[in-house]
Amino acid sequence: MNHEAPWGKWIAVGVILLGIAGAACAAGFALGVLAGPELARRLPAAEPAPEAATPRSRPSPSPSPTATPMPTPTATPTASPDGAREGPKVFAADLPDPPPVPDWAVGLAKGETADPDRPIYRIGGMLEPDRGRLRGRLILSLPYREGPPLSAICFRAWAHAPSSGGARLEVGEVWVGDQAVRPAWSGDRTAFTVTLPVPLRAGEEIAIEMPFTVTVGSRAGGYGLMQKTPDGLLVLYYGYPELARIREGRCVLDPPWENGDLHQAEAAHFALRLRLPEGTALSASGVIVQEASGPPGWREVEIVAPYVRNLVLVAGExxxxxxxxxxxxxxxxxxxxxxxxxxxxxxDALDALERFGEAFGPYPFSELDLVEVPLRGGAAGVEASGLIMIGEDVFGMGDLGGMLGGSSDLDVPGFVIAHEVAHQWWYGMVGNDAYREPWLDEAMTNWSSVFWVEQARGLEAARTAWDLLVLLPYRLRLAEGDLPLNLSTDDYSMLDYAAIVYGKGAWMMEALRQEMGEERFFAFLRRYLEKHRWGWATGESWQETLAEVWGRERAEAFFRRWVAGSGITSADLPPSEFGALFEDPSLGPLLRTLLEALIEAGP
Known part of the structure; x- marks a missing residue:
């Protein structure tokens, strides 16, 4: 890397500090947030406005559950708060029928097979970008393979999270077999519970049917994951009722958290039949397998999306x-x-898919969508299953290194794309609790993005990426001391979340690589992927897998120091171009204070 003039370093620091502050100071694209995309300034969500009820419509019958009467199970449904308004009865008669269960192989890479014991979402819907909404009819088939009997099934309505910009999810009458069930909403309306007429036992399967409408809000919020732009682009990241994860017979219903991704879903299979205006481009998780003409001015598409943790739709010009x-x-x-x-x-996306496939294990799908979206709140990119969104401000920043003092090896778009592609492995194939243990996917993903830079652009470019895009927030944090890596999202400030989860976490993986050596390190990654493929990883299972490859004593010592511990110092990090900056005992805390003030100042 070409050395910068002294003033060039301060320009770089200034740009990155403004970037870390993100949208809080309206500085445009948040470069610093590349080391932690969750430094978005969240705004309180407006209470969804009451909607006029539409005529009650009985969907076509669903298969009756095979459960037999049981004593009251251990599942605890979410109670409807006193005074909570009843959800509207959404009219669904004019919607396309949900498609039949398809051949899932069309959405998978050659040689991959689909596990039939997965939740199956079948959705028939009408996508209306001009109105900023999706009206749909959902039929969910849920095979319940193990655990105590369930008295209720829970769903997440992330559209009502504060970060969703005032979006709303309306759910009509829910049908379990031939019985209508009134959903019970949580106090913040980010979850609702369907009490089952008959408890569901392990080994049985149930079908739940409901009409729904999701509509984006009128204000900015979070990263812009639920939005309609002035020129008609519709982004639906939380566009349907999401089956809540079940753990030990209970629904996992954490309130929306401020830092990080609202991801807690098991991998499920999706089949959609959508009607949308003619001439509207559509990007979606999965594969479009069929297109046909609809009513005048409309067309219909069918989508097959196996092994999806969150299905995303982006429609527009x-x-x-x-x-x-x-x-x-x-x-x-x-x-x-x-x-x-x-x-x-x-x-770059194709190259990252190929390199990660060789290093970790093959990409499991036949397709990946990359979509340019006007993201907000400092986010440079956002992952979804089989789809990645890249902020429109990222493009054109390929030579940012040259702008910061003469180095031209800082590939910002490539870094962001590689980060989101890596999530197809760490979050997509290997799931984890993004609230309780966010480091499990983000640390491995951010390390993977630098690994891609190293392999595709060279060692010098990788050193630049470590210095400017990953470790800068962590170095500022270390001026005041370290923090454990395995805390929940709520245990970090927004700045510390970026510094620890993305910065310390990524370098933890690189330190592990250096200590284990190339062969054993990549053997660990491949073993970890295979053990947790389409399942759920925890910090304990991560450490256990490491012990299988490296030995228990070394794995436990490494975990104590780098993951559970808080004793890492700047001496454990690589040299920095900004070394003099971090040697000043007063400047680091001052810069952190400045950053926190910028973030708290609001947009």
């Missing part, structure tokens, strides 16, 4: 670029990026 390599197709959707930037983005 977009230019599409398609490339394929080694049997995997990348569909790029762009709005403002130049032709060269768009082409490079698709090529």
């Amino acid at each position: 977009m230019e599409e670029i398609v490339q394929e390599r080694n049997g995997v197709r990348v569909r790029g959707f762009f709005r403002k990026a130049g032709a060269r930037e768009a082409q490079q983005a698709v090529e």
